[in-house]
Amino acid sequence: MLDFFRLVQAQFEGDLEAFYILGVLLDESIRLPETLNALNLSQLNRASGVPYETLRRKVAKLQAAGWIVRDGRNYFIAPKARRRLMGADSALLRLAVESRRGLEEALTGASRGAG
16 A cells, blocks of 8 residues: 555655546546546546546646646546556556545545545
8 A cells, every 4th residue: 555655656746636536537438438538527527526626727737747638628548648557557556446435535534624
């Protein structure tokens, strides 16, 4: 589990929520093949539960970092990012996707505790 957090720290500047959004995009694009591996912000919002404005900022950050690509209104995981994710860190990404609900609960609990 510590390896997972080291990956997030190194690749996402410690931004667990951005990594969570990337995991949701990956998970939803696999789960819903009719989306052609792309989702718009509304679909990501529904799937992730992340507030829309926060989601918009995090998606812009992921796009600037080269993790995702925008095509019109839709976002998908960048081919270069897919190769990076499926390389040495693929086991950690699978762990993140598999524990999506746990991450969502942790994020929800953290935001409740901050208020």
